[in-house]
Amino acid sequence: MTKILVIEDEAQTRDILVESLEVEGFDTxxxxxGRVGVKKAQEYLPDLVICDILMPELDGYGVLTTLRQNFLTEKIPVIFLTARTTNLERYYGMDIGANAYVTKPCTVExxxxxxxxxxxxxxTLKSN
Structure with a gap:
């Protein structure tokens, strides 16, 4: 079962994401x-991280940079799920190592x- 870490500061959005992913059969x-998210990523080593960008304590860019600097978490794929919608922000997120960039609001599909x-x-990464 694919284990997904959801890092989101808005409780309602986080709850909807977790519930939607669990209905689809993911372990969440x-x-x-961001700070708690990095600790949980290092502790649980999820298969995938879905991360907001605009968060207190450590934003999504900081989360991604921190994960990429640790040998235990450097290859965990990260999807940014964010309200930041400009092309410049999208390019920056992908340039620093995000694997995908999804803008809010988004559908479950x-x-x-x-x-x-x-x-x-x-x-692919698990087989390396």
């Missing part, structure tokens, strides 16, 4: 901010499509 872990694309990477 959640964190209410849209998020699942991004997960399906990235989970091909999950399978």
């Amino acid at each position: 872990i959640c964190a209410e901010n 849209g998020l699942l499509a991004a997960i399906a694309k990235v989970c091909g990477l999950c399978t």
Whole structure:
């Protein structure tokens, strides 16, 4: 079962994401901010991280940079799920190592499509 860490500071959004992913058969872990998210990523080593960008304590860019600097978490795929919608922000997120960039609001189907694309990477990375 694919284990997904959801890092989202808005409780209602986080709850909806977790519930939607669990209905689809994913094992989920959640964190209410970037700092907690990094700790949980290092502890649980999820197959995938879905991360907001605009968060207190440590934003999504900081989460991604921190994960990429640790040998235990450097290859965990990260999907940014964010309200930041400009091309410049999208390019920056991808340039620093995000595997996908999904803008809010999004449908469950849209998020699942991004997960399906990235989970091909999950399978490839686990075999290395």
